[in-house]
Amino acid sequence: MAQAKKSPGTAAETPPSILTVNNIEVIYDHVILVLKGVSLEVPQGGVVALLGANGAGKSTTLKAISNLLYAERGEVTKGNIAFKGDRVDARSTNDLVKRGCIQVMEGRHCFEHLTVEENLLTGAYTRGNARKEIKDDLELVYTYFPRLKERRSSLAGYISGGEQQMTAIGRALMSRPVMMLLDEPSMGLAPQLVEEIFEIVKLLNEEQGVSVLLAEQNTNMALKYAQYGYILENGRVVMDGPAAELRENPDVKEFYLGISEEGRRSFRNVRSYRRRKRWLN
């Protein structure tokens, strides 16, 4: 379990944190300011949720950490990011993967013309040619995702969305990560599958000791599995706290869980209500 923490600003001193993001600002193409000072922290072995609506900056935060921003002509212009105590904000993705921090991108992004097994093997790219170990890890991935074993020789473009998500997570696992950045694993999946995938992530966290930073729109699910949560809006962290507290917070309930004091509202009312009241104004 995560240790109790205070606000993100002072939390930097709490010793066993694997990832610290300190007040970062991200600009795309030298003009578009997307993140306006985001700070967060993931404790060693913890599961932390990053919540917020479309365009709040969840994906950008993850990409800033993994430095996939570079390929999108984005840039961290202020603040810093530390992984396992080292500053990594100017490191390449390749370097971060070698250090054990890997991102599972939003929308699965499997290599469609490669088979499932080849997809998994690309995850071990940074590990060179350690054949025996890689083979063992492949079996390990198959024990977590038995379905992938059945489909190992199908092209990844032709398997179902759930299986693709499993392939993407399995592929990341092949790099032997200590930290996974999961970007919306629930996207476009049936509720039952979402639950299945979150259960596997939980197992990975408990058995393999992988710390997880989880960006999600499915607030309910995310807060069920995470120990701590941050809420982003308009490129800023507007609220953070232990998951249990966030679940009970009336504003979170209203904004993200669709439950108000009078019980569930109709979708139409929620929208008009949201327009009047926002976290930031």
Added chain:
Amino acid sequence: MLFFMETVISGLLAGVMYSLVALGFVLIFKASGVFNFAQGVMALFAALTLVGLLSGTTPFTHIDNPAFAMPAWVAIPLTIVVMIVFAILVERFILRHLVNQEQIILFMSMVGLAYVLEGAGDILWGSDVKVIDLGLPQGAWDWLLDGYGLYIEKIELVAAGTAVVLVAFLAVFFQKTRIGRALRAVADDHQAALSVGISLRSIWIIVWSVAGVVALVTGVVWGAKSGIQFSLSLIALKALPVLILGGFESIPGAIVGGLIIGVGEKLAEVYGGEIIVAIFGRWYEIDPGIFSATENWFAYVLALVFLLFRPQGLFGEKIIERV
């Protein structure tokens, strides 16, 4: 019948040459989505470098000094090294800065690269027509000529053999090795490849180096046939219809497309006129030599037909769509 066979075979052999040029394009297009306009110039440059080293030319002065002449087994690896250095420079000064830019910007940079490389080749090695002598066999195969009456040039068979070996090597490299798998991953999805820690920079260097080696082979076999001169860089244009026919992303497509165009060209030139006369001769008086100069444009017309009816080419990547 014998004449027909001869036509087909010489068409196939010419087709192998087209395939080689197209192969270089496909490799780079798959890995970086860049249409490498400079592939033809790369072939010219590689061949010029090889000849320069073989004859001991001092760069910039264009003076041959036999004392510095290198044997082929030194000159060839050295030329490959030059092409690898070229790949590194391209990555360092072009690709790295244009990551995630518009297609047209990348294309224009390749046009620029073609001119720069062409100029560099001229300045370094001079612009006169050069003869390459790697000791490749010349003339026709006597036993084929005597026994079956077929006239086939040895050099063309050597070229075909080289192409087969090269393609087989590339196929194994792409399918079976870790780097090959990474190359295919990059071709499929740049971002995802980045996310699993594949370094695009090193992949680009590798793929441009491989394309450089392919260019060297192309330059040598074409150069051995027609001398090494500026027109060599124009064979790149012949690769365009090949690519449209075969599909831009497909290595087998580049090969089959090249063969089809090679054979089609020869057949159209030799038999096209007769066919036209046979069909329309009843109504009009037609000169049977009407198709005698088709070699220059036949490929493009064929490509146009393909663009109309099968724009992804014969082997173009199946677009996997999920609904």
